[in-house]
Amino acid sequence: MSQLEKLSDWEETARVQERINWLSRQIEHHRFRYYILSQPEITDEEFDRLFRELEDLEGRYPRLRNPDSPTQKVGVPPSTEFGQVRHRVPLLSLANAMSLEELDKWEERLVRALKNQDMEVGPLNYVCELKIDGLSIALTYRNGLFEQGATRGNGEVGEDVTLNLKTVVNLPYRLNPPGPAEKPLPEMLEVRGEIYMPKASFEALNKALIAEDEPPFANPRNAASGALRQKDPRQTAKRNLAFFAYGLYVTDKTIKEPLSHFESLNFLKKFGFPVEVHGRFAKNMQEVKDYCSEWEQKRHELPYQTDGVVIKADNRLLWQALGATAHSPRWAVAFKYPPEEAETLIEDVRFEVGRTGAVTPIAWLKPVKLAGTTVKRASLHNADQIKRLDVRIGDAVVVRKAGEIIPEVVSVNLKRRPAQSEVLHYPTKCPVCGAHLERSGNEVAFRCPNTAACPSQVRRRIEHWVSRSAMDVDGVGESLIEQLINAGLIKNASDLYRLTKEQLLTLERMGEKSAENVLAALHASKKRPLANLFFALGIRHVGQGVAELLAGRFDSIASLAKASKEEIASVEGVGPTIAQAVAEYFAEAPNQSLIKELEALGVTGEGGEEGVQPVSQELAGKTFVLSGTLNTMDRTSAEKAIKRRGGRATSSVTKKTNYLVVGDNPGSKLAKAQELGITVIDESGFRSMLGIAD
Ligand SMILES: [Zn+2]
Structure with a gap:
């Protein structure tokens, strides 16, 4: 060389x-x-x-x-938030076949591998199962009772999600004996299957996320994975996950496992496991291909998302003989359907301004059938995407359902571009109020900076305020809000609470009775739980979950507004990004005045003064006076903490006072208390009385 x-x-x-x-x-x-x-x-x-x-x-x-x-390797190292479970048999992922030809190649490899082992290769039978768009889990049952469930993790070690799995309604907790009832259930049984989110739950979840101005999940699998990995099983329970079993993996000697995989699916059903009903035995590869073709369109009618077909050799003796690569078993393959795409025309592009001012380009399409539904609108995401695609009104475009749920424009068919089409310019001004759009350093979205007065932002914010999961104001919907804004009666949420019956009666189609109902609904909303109030403010990144976490720590808007970024970030489950957004929100003058107005109007949530209900009686009969500045809580929070525990907080020291709590610079109350022989405690003594650790 x-x-x-x-x-x-x-x-x-x-x-x-x-x-x-x-x-x-x-x-x-x-x-x-x-x-x-x-x-x-x-x-x-x-x-x-x-x-x-x-x-x-x-x-x-x-x-x-x-x-x-x-x-x-398979997957990723398990997160440290959950306990670790070592799989008895590695939980591998499957190799993919992207076309019917690749299925033939897979069969050729099977035959070759078997011949290499000098095994007699007769006709190969298969089992076809619809591939549910969820995540694999391994379940252990001991003496017929559900004991433990684990995610795939890295294939060797997964995460212990037992508690969260217990919230999955159709996952059996206790097994039926598969044979005669007197026969004992196996001491140990491992079953594998798929946890998934039904389409209806997925769509409801995404709708709620979009309402919160949070990014929706791209597909049900991501949503299911997020739901299963919640730290709090109650959060998992809210997401309506479901389960399908697809394999019996480890058993003890008490049961005789069928050698046919198809038979073992029936076996699972007898135990009481839900098994997807469309699985089919296939005598040869042609029948496998027929099954794949048959379900390509039909699968869209199912209430759960599927993205392919899992094909397994039926004879389980072959499973052992064939074994696995480091990545996947050789005896199974996942046939993937190509993404669903369709071509249609863009009739219009509209730029919509959301609650936080983000401007989203939406393509209005000539309606087209796609993955079982009719699509009329598609997201163009942002300015970069428009530029990259050079998409124009009148263009023929290919739309795809990413995760087959949210349609997006993937490409332009330039051959069909009309002769006089014009380059689509992203607006530099807000399409609603005309303000110059801004884009901050690391963000892709352009925003209308006219937060206080942009009619679109105002309308969306008030719609959010009255929504079910926020202040839940019955009878105040989109059309009434529009009427009120047009009549100049409201420009922010606090204006709602100043409305009078006379004003409401000036509106079209508003009768005496309806006006009274609206006022009553508004009044009732003043004392919604504090978490709803925090959520209703519409602070970026503060969805319902975060609002609940914040309400657990801060017991009024005022104390949240006063909290430092560090304090907010220290709340479990709340990170620096959220803390930053909260701090920014309260730093803005219009928000500060909104909060003052809300407080003056008595819109304080259940954490407000008169709304505090005792939750325990530890301090019953005890009267406290506070003096000076406490370091860890403000005066209002301290008084509420006393009331919650059944005690009383008063402002002046008398003979009836039991404790004087002194902070920094206590003033004359301290001398008075000493004179009357009243017990004086400092902040840390007070905190330990409240049961708050230092
Ligand atoms: Zn605007």
Whole structure:
């Protein structure tokens, strides 16, 4: 080999190694986004492309493969938030077949592998099961009772999500004996299956997220994964997850497992497990292909999301013989349906201004059938996307349902572009109020900065305020809000509470009785739980869940407004991003005056003065006076804390006072208390009386 050849060889190696390292990092990153955060940044197809390129390079240059290459692992390391469970049998993911031809190749590999082992290869039978868009779990049953459930994790070690799984309604807690009733249930049984979110629950969840100005989940699988990995099982319970069993994996000697996988599915049903009913036995590969074709369209009618077909060799003896690669078992493959796409025309593009001022471009389409539904609108996401696609009104475009639920425009068919089409310019001014749009450093969205007066923002904010999960004001809906804004009667939420019957009666179609009902509903909303009030303010990133967390720590708007970023961020489950958004919200003058007005109008939530109800009687019969400044809580919070525990808080020291709580610079009350022989406690003594740890 010449010097020159060696050099180019060396260069080639370095280039390939660099590519392998880059691909490995990308794959690890996207796995983390996908499995841990449930927020993928790329589509499954893009991920598969990266993964296949890495596999291909490693195949051609085996010496360049890193020992910790992502191709040698499944998933990601389990999060430390849950206990760890080591799988008895690795819970691997499946290799994909992206076309019917790839199914033939898979069968060829099976036959070759069996021949290599000198096994007699008769006709191969298969089982086809619809591939549910959820996440795999392994369940252990001991003596017929559900004992433990774990996520896939890295395939070897998963996360213990037993408590959360107990909230899944159709996951059996106690098993039926599969045979004659007197036969004991197996001491140990491991079953695998899929946890998924039904379409209806998924759509409801995304609707709620969009109402909160939070990003929706891209597909039911991400939503299910997020729901299953909640720290609080009550949160999981709210998400309506469901379960399908697809495999019997480990058993003890008390039961005789069927050798046919198809039979073992029936076996699972006898135990009481829900099994997806459309699974089918296939005598040969042609029947497998027929099944895949048959379900390509029909699957959209099911109440759960499916993205392919899982094909397994039916004979379980072959499973053992064939074994698995580091990544996936050889005896099964996942046939993936191509993403659902359709071509249609863009009739209009409208720029909608949301509650927080974000401007979202929406394409209005000539209605088109896609994945079982009619699509009329599609998101164009943001200015960058419009520029990248060079999308124009009148264009023929390809729309796709990402995760087959939220349609988006993926490409423009330039061949069909009308001759006089014009470049679509993203507005520089708010389409509603005309203010110059702004874009902050790391954000993709342009925002209308006219927070206080932009009619669209005002309307959306008030709609949010009265919504069910916020202040729940019955009888005040979108059309009434529009009437009130047009009549100049309201421009923010506090104006609602100043409305009079006379004003309401000036509106069209508003009768005496309805006006009274509206006023009564508004009055009733003043004392909604504090969490609802925090949520109703519409602070960015503060959804219902975060609002509940904040209400657990801060017991009035005032104390939340006064809290430092650090204090807010220290609330369990609330991070620095949220703390920053909360601090920014309260720093703005219009918000400060809104809060003052709300307080003056008595819109204080149940945490408000007269609304405090004792939740215990630890301090019953005890009267407290506070003096000076406390470091860890403000005066209002301290007084409420006393009231909640059944005590009384008064403002002046008398003989009836039991305790004087002194903070910094206590003033004359301290001398008075000493004179009367009243017990004086400092802040830490007070906190321990309240049962708050230091
Ligand atoms: Zn505007």
